[in-house]
Amino acid sequence: MVNQSDPDPLGRVFQAMADPTRRAIVERLVRGPATVKAIAEPLTMSLPAVMQHLQVLQAAGVIVTEKVGRVRSCRIEPTALRQAEQWLGRQRTETERQLDQLDDYLKGK
Amino acid sequence: MVNQSDPDPLGRVFQAMADPTRRAIVERLVRGPATVKAIAEPLTMSLPAVMQHLQVLQAAGVIVTEKVGRVRSCRIEPTALRQAEQWLGRQRTETERQLDQLDDYLKGK
Numbered sequence: 001m002v003n004q005s006d007p008d009p010l011g012r013v014f015q016a017m018a019d020p021t022r023r024a025i026v027e028r029l030v031r032g033p034a035t036v037k038a039i040a041e042p043l044t045m046s047l048p049a050v051m052q053h054l055q056v057l058q059a060a061g062v063i064v065t066e067k068v069g070r071v072r073s074c075r076i077e078p079t080a081l082r083q084a085e086q087w088l089g090r091q092r093t094e095t096e097r098q099l100d101q102l103d104d105y106l107k108g109k
Numbered sequence: 110m111v112n113q114s115d116p117d118p119l120g121r122v123f124q125a126m127a128d129p130t131r132r133a134i135v136e137r138l139v140r141g142p143a144t145v146k147a148i149a150e151p152l153t154m155s156l157p158a159v160m161q162h163l164q165v166l167q168a169a170g171v172i173v174t175e176k177v178g179r180v181r182s183c184r185i186e187p188t189a190l191r192q193a194e195q196w197l198g199r200q201r202t203e204t205e206r207q208l209d210q211l212d213d214y215l216k217g218k
Contacts, residue, residue, distance in 0.1 A: 008129050015127035018120045023196070030200045076202050087132070088194035091139045093185050 009061065013084045016060035021045070022053050026076065029063060033075035036065075118170065122193045125169035130154070131162050135185065138172060142184035145174075 006012060016022055025039055040050040054074060057063040061080040065072055092100070115121060125131055134148055149159040163183060166172040170189040174181055201209070 011127045014123045018124040085197035093139050
């Protein structure tokens with residue numbers, strides 16, 4: 001869930017995506033929820049470093065973490081990524097819009 | 110143009126988009142090229158601060174600047190934004206993919 005009191009929630013999502021490790025974690029989690037241990041396993045860094053990246057993703061509303069017994073697992077919360085994607089989607093120049101329309105026309109849409 | 114020797118060009122684009130002023134500049138420039146003066150005009154900050162934001166956007170390959178005589182103007186270079194949009198578009202959970210398919214089906218696509 002995106003934090004509503006955050007003055008720039010979209011900025012936090014983009015900031016979270018600015019790091020290659022955090023993008024790798026997102027790429028892992030879109031395939032399904034995973035424990036912190038499973039997320040950390042392929043990454044060449046300490047567990048505290050991984051936890052820090054997970055905290056940034058969580059603060060941006062990109063992931064949700066849940067503790068069941070002693071195991072903490074993470075999953076994607078899709079809304080934040082979709083809002084960032086939609087913002088980028090709206091940033092199209094007139095030339096791009098015209099090319100999109102031509103493309104749709106040629107595909108018979 | 111995205112700098113090919115940059116170890117993380119996509120990270121630079123997301124970093125550039127993490128700031129609300131830089132997003133406002135992008136929103137202005139998708140409507141058409143503009144001079145630095147015209148970009149700075151609605152922004153409540155000094156010209157050097159605006160120039161710094163433009164430099165971040167330029168280093169990320171999001172904008173191109175050109176000096177004609179004494180006037181520097183800026184325009185969007187769409188590739189970088191489209192690459193970031195496409196990366197986000199690929200980060201869809203299985204549930205989202207299924208909902209997208211259902212949506213396409215209901216729309217008769």
